[in-house]
Amino acid sequence: MDSRSALLTESVAPPRVEETKIPREIFLASAAHFTNDLYNGFLGPLLPMLVARLDLNLALAGSLVSVLSLFNSVAQVPAGLIADRLRRNYFIVFAPLMTGFFMSLIGLVNSYGMLVLILALSGLGTALFHPQAAALVGRLTRSRRGLSMSVFNVGGSMGIALGPLLIVPLVSWLGLRASILAVIPAVIVVLLTFPLLNTARAERSDARWAAWKGLSGVWGLVVLLYLMVVIRAAVIILFQNFIPLSLSHRGESLFLGATAVTVFQFTGGFGILLGGYLADRLSKRKVLLWSFLLTPPFALTFLVAPQPLALIALALAALFIFSATPVNIILGQDLLPGNASFISSIMMGLAWGVAGLLATPLGALADWIGLKSMLVALALLPLAGVLLVMMYPGEGRSPAAREAV
Numbered sequence: 001m002d003s004r005s006a007l008l009t010e011s012v013a014p015p016r017v018e019e020t021k022i023p024r025e026i027f028l029a030s031a032a033h034f035t036n037d038l039y040n041g042f043l044g045p046l047l048p049m050l051v052a053r054l055d056l057n058l059a060l061a062g063s064l065v066s067v068l069s070l071f072n073s074v075a076q077v078p079a080g081l082i083a084d085r086l087r088r089n090y091f092i093v094f095a096p097l098m099t100g101f102f103m104s105l106i107g108l109v110n111s112y113g114m115l116v117l118i119l120a121l122s123g124l125g126t127a128l129f130h131p132q133a134a135a136l137v138g139r140l141t142r143s144r145r146g147l148s149m150s151v152f153n154v155g156g157s158m159g160i161a162l163g164p165l166l167i168v169p170l171v172s173w174l175g176l177r178a179s180i181l182a183v184i185p186a187v188i189v190v191l192l193t194f195p196l197l198n199t200a201r202a203e204r205s206d207a208r209w210a211a212w213k214g215l216s217g218v219w220g221l222v223v224l225l226y227l228m229v230v231i232r233a234a235v236i237i238l239f240q241n242f243i244p245l246s247l248s249h250r251g252e253s254l255f256l257g258a259t260a261v262t263v264f265q266f267t268g269g270f271g272i273l274l275g276g277y278l279a280d281r282l283s284k285r286k287v288l289l290w291s292f293l294l295t296p297p298f299a300l301t302f303l304v305a306p307q308p309l310a311l312i313a314l315a316l317a318a319l320f321i322f323s324a325t326p327v328n329i330i331l332g333q334d335l336l337p338g339n340a341s342f343i344s345s346i347m348m349g350l351a352w353g354v355a356g357l358l359a360t361p362l363g364a365l366a367d368w369i370g371l372k373s374m375l376v377a378l379a380l381l382p383l384a385g386v387l388l389v390m391m392y393p394g395e396g397r398s399p400a401a402r403e404a405v
Contacts (some may be wrong), residue, residue, distance in 0.1 A: 003072050023140050026148055029092060029133050030155030030195050035088060035189040036096035036129050036208065037156035039103035039122060039182070041163020043068055043321035044241040045258040046106065046171070048248050054112055055174075058245070058371065062363020065241045069356015071123025072099075076349020080131030080342040091128040093193050098125030100186025107171055107179030124389050127349060134344035137198070138333050150276025151325040154269040157322060160240070161265030164258035172254075175200040179353075218335045220341075224392045225335075226351050228288060231385040233355035235295065235321055238362060238378055240264060243314070248373055258309060268322035275323030284327045285392060291324040292385035303372060321382065 016351040043064065049059050082363055102122035106116035109115045138154045157213040166185075170178055243264060244257030278287050298320070329347050 015266050025140055025196060026137055026151055028196055029136055032092055032096055032189055032193045033133060033155035034159040035185050036099050036126055037159035038163045038166065038185060039100050040126060041160035042106060042167045044261050045164035045168050045244050047241065048244055048254055058367045059360065060362040062359040063120060064115065064396045066357045068123045069353050071120045072126035073349045073353030073356055075124055075127035076345035079127045080345025082088055083135065084134035088198060089094050089132060089196050091132040092136060092196050093190060095125045095129035097190050099184045100183050104180050104190060105181040107176030112405035120184055131345040131349045134329060134348060138269050145314060147276045147280055149329055150273045154272045157265050157269035158273055160405055161262045161269060163259045167172055168255065168258040221335055226346060228385050228388050229347055229351035229401055230355050231381055232321055232324055233352040234358050235378060237356050237382055240360055244376060249371055259313060262304050263311055264318045268318040268398045271319040271322035276326040279327050279330065284331060285389060287327050288324050289386065289389045291320050292382040292389060294320040295382045296379050300376065303375055303379065
């Protein structure tokens, strides 16, 4: 009788909080993501001003994007391995301050070399933040993972979206040297997120350190996911940074360039939420497929249409290309759950870094064939992602991969 009562009590017990709503800590992590990536939105809208001030060609302008991407993305792999060994969430709390401090120096440098240095150090802060933060989100939720990961990722997207609207008016009204004032949000977020220092701490053990070797059992699927992220990231990074230059070449103002970047990232944030919502209810593979299929027509329309149709097309292109963001991370963590920070560093870091490195050769290509022609080719790149999605097994079709991890 007692056992039956206990069973009945257990069967009608309310679900755990983490199964019915998104934990508060995820919103704090999203706030940190917002602040960290706020500073990553500075470079693109300031490129026209920096190009004129330092007398740079498009290849050198592209190299600045590559430097930032190299350090804020590729460096995530060792950062992820280190994060999997830490018992406290140091990087989530303090890395945004590093990102913000160095990026806020952008208006104080007078040479290409110094600009490269501060971009590298700011990028390193971003690299430290992302793997540990994504792993924390994965540990905090077991249900509604798509939506939870979307809430985290949309913070970053909104940060990049609003970054131009912070830095452009600031330097336009007060001068480039006033960029140092932009460090204030980074200081505030350290105080706001300090409670996350001991939240959902990862298990620190030799087994966790060795778990990343399980990558060898699922490397084929990881490579497919990785290449999908490279394609998506290349389109996002290069459009984000070359949109202001493209509009400048069409005779538009610096402010419209900043507005276009904000529209791109802001609508992309809604795309992230939409992708996470659909991933919890539909096939994740379908979300990836439609993301790649629907991006090119709208990206091409942006390049040829007059305003305001061009901005509308840009917003729709962003909506679709960003929608796959949470799906790639979730699928990666499913393949290698033992090292969530490490696999997140590959999906959020290494792939984005490689994509960012393409900015230098594509900048040189733009010098040769013209910026518009280069962006047209870039707009068609997602079609290659369609082929990769067709090769990736749908949910429930890769038991061998699951056994491997």
